[in-house]
Amino acid sequence: MEKTQILVVGRHPEILATVVRLVNNNPNWNATGCLSDEEAIAAFSTRDFKLVLLGGGVDEISEYKLNEYFCAEKPSIKIVQHFGGGSGLLSAEIFEALGS
């Protein structure tokens, strides 16, 4: 089964690494972590992402910019704010966003 590709954007390197690791604990998911908007925009075309998680440190200006870019590139993309920093909320947030 093909893994669901998830793009994670966050500014805190250790927290981003934790979120990516926790997402990848699910064998059906694969996470790509990006620290900057530029990195995230560049990564977006490399995989068939189904979901973008906007994590800690992503301000409103970046959020607007990324939302606009991702939605223009792929209108079906789901974009959600991730709260908690790779915590116990993560799986439920992803299930909710993917409607699974």
Place this chain on the structure above:
Amino acid sequence: MAQTVLHKGNTRGHADHGWLHSYQSFSFAGYYNPQRMNFGALRVLNDDTVDPGMGFGKHPHDNMEIISIPLEGDLEHKDSMNNVAVIKNGDIQAMSAGTGIFHSEYNFDRTSEVKFLQIWIYPNKRNVEPRYDQISLNLEDRHNKLQQVLSPSPDDAGVWIHQDAWFHLGKFDKGVSTEYSIKKEGNGVYTFVLSGEVIINGETLNSRDALGIWDTDKFTVEAGTDSEFLLIDVPMKF
């Protein structure tokens, strides 16, 4: 007209990690129930019991208001802001994770379990500077009356967080009742019973049952038996 949701204690999620027994009122970690995602801004209410000397190793959080209320035993907290503290029954701890924080929590006692509530509230402002606060409460101030233990204001009673939320604890003798006025329009209240029997809106709640109530501005809480309970007043939209 008031709307309500009843969560019986035995319908909560449960995780048994050997050293940790966690009862989860809302979806958390391996417990996923789409009907139990949150009550307004209240996202997590975990009722945890940790074995002596055991605990949660260093782990991160961001953008969440995290409140710990010890019920029995001593809980040791260490974080990346160099806070080292032990909180015990009668204390309350609040942490704004904001842009990011690492912390650990251990049972400080080597012989007894620690039991505590961990409550997470969505913040009303993202990416704030992380902060930590803890206070000791006077247990007499909740005997047959409501004791405010958390608010949105540093100048009000209890600890404060980045959300229009208020927490009250009550320890009522059988038959005592009080009217609670919801603090802000659009808020709802999630009442979690710690012990005994509590009656709200004709609904009888037992230990670890919870009732959420919203679309009203006040309601009455009555102790059916000697009881202890927590009122969590949070925005329903945030």
